Amino acid sequence: MSREEELFAGGVAVITGAGAGIGMGLARRCGEIGMTVIVTDIDAERARSVADAIVAAGGKAEALRLDVGDPAALDALAADVFARHGAVRLLVNNAGIETIGLTWEVPVARWEQTLRVNVNGVVHGVRAFVPHMLKAGAPAWIANLSSVGGFSQMPTQTAYIMSKHAIQSFSECLYLEMELAGAPIHVSSVIPGMLKTSIFDAAAGVGEPAAAARHRATMAHMMASYGMELDEGCRKIVAKIAAGEFWVDTQEEMTRDIVAGRVTFLQERGVPTLADQARALLQD
Structure with missing residues (x-):
């Protein structure tokens, strides 16, 4: 029996944004x-499709519609799940969207949606669930989806990159808050590299500037060609959460190189620079 099976089997996992992408892969795992x-x-x-597939494979699942941008909906979800199941062993704040476009060209509605989902959805997911977890008194795990983008700079992906920087710092502070409170709740920052998901699909770009379509197509091609298989990445993520790791990455070398670059940038107090590969992507 694996470590994750020992810790998590028989428990309840709540995963946001689990209808596709990494959330779907984590739900399956x-x-x-x-x-x-x-x-x-x-x-x-x-x-429903993801939940049905889990049940068809012999697992247990239920589907609920949730807008993580609505704090009251997260409060209601937490109250409902704890009332019906008694406890939540694993909360994965995964829901997120990619937004592409120059800062001043991204419409207000798309900016607000990105920040509401990517930042507030995580913050209020924690705020809604933690009081119930503390009251239950049992060990629990919270995993927040950051990204290697949480240590990067990438023009035209500014909204997404900024949101992931925010989630990384939020998770670091939350980890310390749990320690300060003496809570039996472990916090992980999930830092995926390039996984094969639908995040760059054209359909996800509704509300973006017209020029974003080319960037999306290029990134989607790169992801399909060079990305890690989704199920492989999600197996690694769940295993590292169960191992009690704070840094939960999928491609360790990629994380190491990007963080090292960030450290150098901060130590030298340099000006932001664009890597040749990124410049080629944006200028093609």
């Missing part, structure tokens, strides 16, 4: 190791 998976997504049909 949690189902495989014997958890009851609460599959939440703003798209109810996608959530």
Whole structure:
């Protein structure tokens, strides 16, 4: 029996944005190791499809529609899940969107949506669930989705990059708050590299400037060609959460190189620079 099965089997996992991408992969993995998976997504049909697949494979799951940009909806979700299941062993604040475009060209509505989902969705997910976890008194795990982008600079992906910097710092502070409170809740920052997901699909770019379509197509091609398989990445993520790691990355060498570059930038107090590969991507 694996470490994650020992810790998590029989427990409840709540995963936001689990109708596609990394959230879907994590939901499938949690189902495989014997958890009851609460599959939440703003798209109810996608959530049902993922939950149905978990059940068909012999697992336990239920689907709920959830807009993480609505703090009251997160409060209601936490109250409902704890009332019906008694406890939540694993909370994964995964829901997020990629937004592409020059800062001044991204419409207000798209900016607000990105920050509401990527930043506030994580903050209020924690705020809604932690009081219930503390009251339950049992060991629990919270995993917040950051990214290698949380240590990077990338023009035209500014909204996403900025949000992931925010989640990285939020998770670091939350880890210390749990320590300060003496809470039996472990916090992990999930730092995926390039995984094969649908985050750069054209359909996800509604509301972006027209010029974003070319960038999306290029990134989607790179992800399909060079990305890690989703299930492989999600197995690594769940295993590292179970191992109690704070830094939960999928491609360790990529994380190491990007963080090292960030450290050098801060130590030298340099000016932001664009790597040749990134410049080629933006100028093609």
